Amino acid sequence: MTTTQPIMDTAYKYGFHKPENYVFKSKRGLDEDVVRDISWRKNEPEWMRDMRLRSLEIFRKKPLPLWGADLSHINFDDIYYYIKPTREKAESWAALPPEIRDTYDRIGIPEAEKKFLSGVSAQYESEVVYKSIQGLLEKKGVIFLDMDSALREHPDIIRQYFGTIIPPMDNKFAALNTSVWSGGSFVYVPAGVSVELPLQAYFRINAANMGQFERTLIIAEEGSFVHYVEGCTAPVYSTDSLHSAVVEIIVKRGARVRYTTIQNWSTNVYNLVTKRTRVEEEGIMEWVDGNLGSKVTMKYPSVYLMGRKARGEVLSIAYAGAGQHQDAGGKAIHAASETSSRIISKSISRGGGRTSYRGLVEVVPGATGVKSNVVCDALLLDPLSRSDTYPTMNIREKQVAVEHEATVSKIGDEQLFYLESRGIGKAEAQSMIVNGFIEPIVKELPLEYAVEMNRLIQLQMEGSVG
Amino acid sequence: MKQQELAIRTLHAGIEGKEILKGVSMTVKPGEIHAIMGPNGSGKSTLAYALMGHPSYKSQIPMTKSQTNPKFKKSKESSNNPGSIVVNGIEVINLSPEERAKAGLFLALQSPVAVPGVTIINLLRSAYQSLYGESGKRVMNTPHNPLLAGKWRADGLSLPAFLSKVKEEAGFLKLDESFLSRGIHDGFSGGEKKKAEMLQALVLRPKYAVFDEIDTGLDVDALKIVANGVRRLVQTGTGVIVVTHYMRILKYLKPDTVHVLVSGKIVDTGGVELSRDIEKKGYKRYLTQHAQVYVTSALMYRYISAGRKTVGNI
Numbered sequence: 001m002t003t004t005q006p007i008m009d010t011a012y013k014y015g016f017h018k019p020e021n022y023v024f025k026s027k028r029g030l031d032e033d034v035v036r037d038i039s040w041r042k043n044e045p046e047w048m049r050d051m052r053l054r055s056l057e058i059f060r061k062k063p064l065p066l067w068g069a070d071l072s073h074i075n076f077d078d079i080y081y082y083i084k085p086t087r088e089k090a091e092s093w094a095a096l097p098p099e100i101r102d103t104y105d106r107i108g109i110p111e112a113e114k115k116f117l118s119g120v121s122a123q124y125e126s127e128v129v130y131k132s133i134q135g136l137l138e139k140k141g142v143i144f145l146d147m148d149s150a151l152r153e154h155p156d157i158i159r160q161y162f163g164t165i166i167p168p169m170d171n172k173f174a175a176l177n178t179s180v181w182s183g184g185s186f187v188y189v190p191a192g193v194s195v196e197l198p199l200q201a202y203f204r205i206n207a208a209n210m211g212q213f214e215r216t217l218i219i220a221e222e223g224s225f226v227h228y229v230e231g232c233t234a235p236v237y238s239t240d241s242l243h244s245a246v247v248e249i250i251v252k253r254g255a256r257v258r259y260t261t262i263q264n265w266s267t268n269v270y271n272l273v274t275k276r277t278r279v280e281e282e283g284i285m286e287w288v289d290g291n292l293g294s295k296v297t298m299k300y301p302s303v304y305l306m307g308r309k310a311r312g313e314v315l316s317i318a319y320a321g322a323g324q325h326q327d328a329g330g331k332a333i334h335a336a337s338e339t340s341s342r343i344i345s346k347s348i349s350r351g352g353g354r355t356s357y358r359g360l361v362e363v364v365p366g367a368t369g370v371k372s373n374v375v376c377d378a379l380l381l382d383p384l385s386r387s388d389t390y391p392t393m394n395i396r397e398k399q400v401a402v403e404h405e406a407t408v409s410k411i412g413d414e415q416l417f418y419l420e421s422r423g424i425g426k427a428e429a430q431s432m433i434v435n436g437f438i439e440p441i442v443k444e445l446p447l448e449y450a451v452e453m454n455r456l457i458q459l460q461m462e463g464s465v466g
Numbered sequence: 467m468k469q470q471e472l473a474i475r476t477l478h479a480g481i482e483g484k485e486i487l488k489g490v491s492m493t494v495k496p497g498e499i500h501a502i503m504g505p506n507g508s509g510k511s512t513l514a515y516a517l518m519g520h521p522s523y524k525s526q527i528p529m530t531k532s533q534t535n536p537k538f539k540k541s542k543e544s545s546n547n548p549g550s551i552v553v554n555g556i557e558v559i560n561l562s563p564e565e566r567a568k569a570g571l572f573l574a575l576q577s578p579v580a581v582p583g584v585t586i587i588n589l590l591r592s593a594y595q596s597l598y599g600e601s602g603k604r605v606m607n608t609p610h611n612p613l614l615a616g617k618w619r620a621d622g623l624s625l626p627a628f629l630s631k632v633k634e635e636a637g638f639l640k641l642d643e644s645f646l647s648r649g650i651h652d653g654f655s656g657g658e659k660k661k662a663e664m665l666q667a668l669v670l671r672p673k674y675a676v677f678d679e680i681d682t683g684l685d686v687d688a689l690k691i692v693a694n695g696v697r698r699l700v701q702t703g704t705g706v707i708v709v710t711h712y713m714r715i716l717k718y719l720k721p722d723t724v725h726v727l728v729s730g731k732i733v734d735t736g737g738v739e740l741s742r743d744i745e746k747k748g749y750k751r752y753l754t755q756h757a758q759v760y761v762t763s764a765l766m767y768r769y770i771s772a773g774r775k776t777v778g779n780i
Contacts, residue, residue: 127750191767196657210758232489380585412579413521413522414572414579415579415581417520417521417563418575418578418581419581419584419589419592419593420562420563420564420567421518421520421563421564421566421572421573421598422521422565422567422589422592422593422596423564423568423593423596423668423670424592424593424596425564425591425596426564428592428596432581432584432589432592433581433584435583435584436580436581436582436583436584438585438651439582439583439584439649440583460623
């Protein structure tokens with residue numbers, strides 16, 4: 001028999017936190033002074049400071065979205081918008097403060113790094129404190145930096161692209177992020193360069209009520225390839241925390257970018273992220289997005305297919321346990337002919353959790369020969385849980401092939417009986433069924449993420465069976 | 467030493483409150499092949515499910531009218547005792563399917579359900595470890611984790627040794643290695659389903675295996691392979707119950723004992739000659755004897771309940 005673990009043990013296994021040790025913490029709440037201060041401390045160019053201030057105005061004017069999850073409990077005045085954890089960025093593992101190293105040890109970074117990673121840029125608090133980039137990347141002309149350093153070292157490239165894919169006026173949270181962003185990654189891959197090993201960044205929040213506002217920009221020049229991977233875990237706190245990132249990606253002609261995220265915030269975090277890609281002729285963009293943690297997630301990775309034969313893919317897994325609402329999905333905008341897109345969403349709800357698929361497929365007039373395929377499958381583990389589908393199709397061209405399928409299933413008694421009749425216990429049988437359900441997406445993940453995903457599902461199932 | 471046999475005694479079982487098995491008894495010894503034959507609706511599949519402890523086919527007799535209302539006469543058949551299933555000395559009648567499997571029972575289903583994404587090899591790994599792994603030393607089955615796979619050990623086998631064993635059995639059933647990486651029964655053809663079930667039996671080495679209609683929907687070649695599988699099992703000492711409607715598999719297998727199941731009861735037992743007889747003449751003679759009684763009593767029961775609803779008990 002499986003031993004039952006108390007739900008708190010399994011519900012959030014990284015829910016430890018270390019004593020806070022910060023060099024600088026902004027005051028609670030947000031006003032012009034806070035924004036000016038952030039910009040000043042980062043020693044930013046004037047244009048960035050002005051952009052931040054403009055965005056703050058937009059943030060103030062924009063209402064909260066009237067659709068999606070309930071955001072009315074976010075108290076924007078109770079959040080620290082900027083925290084700088086250590087004096088200097090660490091160039092090597094040994095140079096990290098012991099308690100940060102300990103935290104990473106618990107997540108398992110060094111081990112993972114030894115085995116799988118080529119370059120790690122890990123973010124602790126709002127700032128990248130640990131990174132080790134292989135010389136290889138530099139030799140190929142690939143830039144992989146935290147966004148703050150990138151702004152200092154490559155201001156021209158940043159100025160050229162920053163905010164062009166997701167401008168501050170896009171939505172309230174894009175405006176908020178643009179005004180107070182800190183950290184995140186910048187990746188630039190020159191034409192024709194293929195980065196063989198995935199670039200990885202681990203993120204971590206470690207302070208109550210602190211906002212995490214990363215800003216990531218990836219530019220893949222013609223014919224290049226890069227796979228960027230980020231994974232997040234956060235400790236549990238009693239008051240709500242806000243995470244609002246912006247990720248902008250530009251895939252130029254014939255280039256291919258894959259962006260993989262496993263989000264496992266603690267269940268008090270609001271995770272409101274805008275992710276968008278512009279894909280040019282014959283370019284390929286693949287979003288692989290796993291949302292396990294957080295209290296509320298709103299995230300719809302988008303592909304804007306701007307050039308002929310561009311292709312976009314969104315693979316998304318959402319898991320909602322008790323008190324969680326995962327409102328996730330994907331968007332594909334076909335603005336050119338012969339473009340194709342595929343959105344596959346798999347969601348699991350348990351213990352009264354709620355998952356929603358929200359998606360958009362749009363074909364603009366004149367974009368002919370477009371193909372799009374949307375599949376959303378939901379798995380409900382008990383009668384308390386809920387799953388909804390909100391697909392929007394805006395097809396304004398006749399010569400297109402657009403498919404949409406949606407299924408909702410329960411863990412079948414017959415499936416359970418089948419596995420149990422082979423001698424497998426109920427908890428393990430359930431986790432096998434759930435892991436099997438998400439397998440089509442998990443197999444797309446880098447190995448250690450796939451392992452982590454399987455383990456998380458397993459822990460959740462063991463907590464759910466008496 | 468405990469009695470080495472599968473002893474089924476006056477087994478009762480039903481579904482949705484309807485009693486289907488009305489006291490089935492039989493004894494299977496290690497290495498024996500028993501065939502259970504019978505017309506459609508005679509309770510063959512119910513017997514198979516009840517042996518494995520399917521929750522919908524409770525061996526427990528559902529609450530009868532006699533329990534809810536003492537005035538309602540209790541028939542002799544509906545005794546409250548579900549009977550007993552003893553596997554080599556272990557009573558399993560109140561055990562879960564998982565525990566029954568651990569006691570040594572195995573059921574190959576007639577139309578097994580698909581479990582998408584759970585590969586055959588992954589299923590076998592988990593099951594084998596559950597059945598033969600040392601307790602307390604179990605490793606979680608995370609299909610993607612090479613580190614945990616290194617710790618996997620069951621019945622003295624390491625994972626690579628286990629995998630080659632599985633491949634050997636798959637080869638015996640003429641199954642391609644790539645077959646092992648497919649989601650169990652997900653989009654399988656009829657023949658593939660039967661072979662996948664047989665493969666599990668061969669790998670998991672149960673003490674007693676029940677094959678429900680293993681011969682339906684198979685071409686002659688597949689039928690021969692499946693029959694060879696049964697023989698292979700029997701050689702290693704597994705007692706086998708083959709449940710069959712069309713008896714096609716009995717061309718390739720010689721059962722030690724043949725039972726005829728009609729209306730939830732074993733109405734005849736004999737040697738292989740019995741199956742040949744039925745093949746020629748069909749079930750007709752049993753049906754006239756027993757089905758008549760069944761129909762009458764079912765009809766009667768309906769009148770009785772109808773009467774109770776409108777005018778109360780007599």
